[in-house]
Structures are given as C-alpha cells and as structure tokens.
Amino acid sequence: MAEITEEEHMAILASLKPVARQMETYGWDTRLSELTEVQVLWLIETAVQEFREAMGEITSQSEVPF
Incomplete structure (x- = not known):
C-alpha cells in the first residue's frame, strides 16, 4: 500500500461521513457484492469527490513553504 501524507489521511x-450515510441506507450488513453497479459507483464517486473537496480545503489553508 502506498504511503499517504497527513493531509491525505x-x-x-473527511470523506467517510457521506459514504457512511449512504451505507446506512443500504444496511451495514449488506455485502458489497450485493449492491448494484450503480450503488457501488455512487459510493466510489462520493468518496472521490469528498476526498477532492477536503484536499482542496486542506491545501488552501496550508502555508506555502517558501
């Protein structure tokens, strides 16, 4: 597994909450293989979008090191 930065972590x-909210609607006992393609894609797209937004916010608050 690739090492991640503190900001990425x-x-x-930050991206967990929106994904978890959707998983609650599917049911936590539901296996990934039981989800439809659309449901799995929604989870992945949400995680990626939320990650990007969080990284944008985190990096906008960071000082430039030079």
Whole structure:
C-alpha cells in the first residue's frame, strides 16, 4: 500500500461521513457484492469527490513553504 501524507489521511477521514450515510441506507450488513453497479459507483464517486473537496480545503489553508 502506498504511503499517504497527513493531509491525505485527513481528507480520507473527511470523506467517510457521506459514504457512511449512504451505507446506512443500504444496511451495514449488506455485502458489497450485493449492491448494484450503480450503488457501488455512487459510493466510489462520493468518496472521490469528498476526498477532492477536503484536499482542496486542506491545501488552501496550508502555508506555502517558501
């Protein structure tokens, strides 16, 4: 597994809530293989979009190191 930065880790954590909310509607006992293609794609797209937004916010708050 690739090493991730602290900022990436923070962005991953930020993307969990929207994905978890949707998983609650599917049911936590539901296996990934039981989801439709559309449901799986929605989860992935949501995670990626939320990650990007979180990274954008995190990096906008960072100081340029030079």
